[in-house]
Amino acid sequence: MSDMRTPLNRVRGLGSAKEGTEHFWRQRLTAISNLPLVIFFIGFVVLYNGASYEEVRGALANPFVALVIALTLISILYHMRIGMQVIIEDYVHGEGAKIALLVLNTFFPIILGVSALYALIKIALGG
Amino acid sequence: MSKSPATHARPISPHLQVYRLIPTMLMSIVHRITGAALYFGTVLLVIWIGAAAAGPEAFDAVSRLFGSFLGRLVLFGYTWALLHHMLGGIRHLIWDTGRGLGKETATRMAWATLAGSISLTLLVWIAGYAFGGGA
Numbered sequence: 522m523s524d525m526r527t528p529l530n531r532v533r534g535l536g537s538a539k540e541g542t543e544h545f546w547r548q549r550l551t552a553i554s555n556l557p558l559v560i561f562f563i564g565f566v567v568l569y570n571g572a573s574y575e576e577v578r579g580a581l582a583n584p585f586v587a588l589v590i591a592l593t594l595i596s597i598l599y600h601m602r603i604g605m606q607v608i609i610e611d612y613v614h615g616e617g618a619k620i621a622l623l624v625l626n627t628f629f630p631i632i633l634g635v636s637a638l639y640a641l642i643k644i645a646l647g648g
Numbered sequence: 649m650s651k652s653p654a655t656h657a658r659p660i661s662p663h664l665q666v667y668r669l670i671p672t673m674l675m676s677i678v679h680r681i682t683g684a685a686l687y688f689g690t691v692l693l694v695i696w697i698g699a700a701a702a703g704p705e706a707f708d709a710v711s712r713l714f715g716s717f718l719g720r721l722v723l724f725g726y727t728w729a730l731l732h733h734m735l736g737g738i739r740h741l742i743w744d745t746g747r748g749l750g751k752e753t754a755t756r757m758a759w760a761t762l763a764g765s766i767s768l769t770l771l772v773w774i775a776g777y778a779f780g781g782g783a
Contacts, residue, residue, distance in 0.1 A: 549744065552737045559734060563727075563772060570780040571715070574707040577700050590697070601687045608684060630690075637694045640701035648701075 544603060551600035558593040565590075581644045594637050598630040671758035678762075679736040682729040689726045727772055732765035 524531070535541040565586065569577055580586055605626050613619045667673065692714070699710035713719050739757050742748045748757055 549741065552741060555737070556734065559730065563730070567772060567776045568779055570776050571711075572781055574700070574704045577707065581697070581700055594693075597686075597690060601683070601690060604683050605687050608680065633690055633694045637697050640694075640698045643701040644697075 544607075548600065548603055551596050551603075554592075554596040555600055558589065558596055561589050562593050578644060581641065582647065584645070587641050587645050591638060591641055594634055598634045602626060602630040670755070672754050675736060675739075675758040675761055679733060682733040682736070685729045686726075686733055689729065692723070692726065724769070724773065728765055728769040731768045731772070732761065735761045735764050735768075 533541070565580070569580055572580075581590070606623060609619060609622045609626060613622055664673075664677075695710060696714070699706040714723060739748070739761055742757075748754060
């Protein structure tokens with residue numbers, strides 16, 4: 522009996538960080554959702570680069586385009602947040618600096634996401 | 649008072665610089681660097697959508713900025729970083745299934761990631777100039 526864990530602890534399988542494989546799994550989940558979404562977005566930019574204001578507004582007001590871009594934003598922002606979290610944890614060893622950066626790393630994607638979603642809604646409503 | 653043993657310089661594990669650079673290692677490093685670059689590159693995407701929402705003046709200003717030589721250079725780099733990170737990510741998803749972990753296969757996949765990202769970036773930009781300007 523070298524295993525000192527309780528049966529409950531073992532069956533939960535969450536380890537010392539108390540999150541198990543959750544981070545890894547979410548990174549993979551958003552990686553998979555990023556693939557078709559980002560390919561769509563690249564196609565959109567290929568077609569609408571250099572287009573006039575009216576054309577881009579018209580395209581972004583299309584419900585399908587707006588929804589796919591909204592999903593793209595949510596997917597990439599979540600993916601980049603947990604990716605940057607690993608970079609911070611790997612290289613920033615000072616406890617204060619690490620916590621400050623992890624806090625900013627949560628604020629930054631939320632600010633970007635809410636701004637972009639607000640812009641998409643404004644365009645969709647013709648404002 | 650002497651330092652406690654824990655605060656003396658301790659032997660640490662060797663880091664990147666002691667190893668010979670090999671393709672899989674280089675692609676691993678580039679995957680992280682492109683990921684970090686894309687993190688900040690997302691700001692450009694939000695600025696673009698925000699400008700479209702703000703009105704014609706803002707949109708034209710951002711279009712001029714993104715269309716300038718420096719703007720195009722940054723967007724070209726952004727495109728490559730995005731495609732490279734995407735192909736690198738596909739490589740990771742393949743590895744997650746337990747495939748492609750052999751030494752030769754992994755090295756071939758590393759070079760394929762680089763070759764693929766450069767070719768796709770050029771293709772996307774050629775397509776952008778050929779089909780761009782609005783549908």
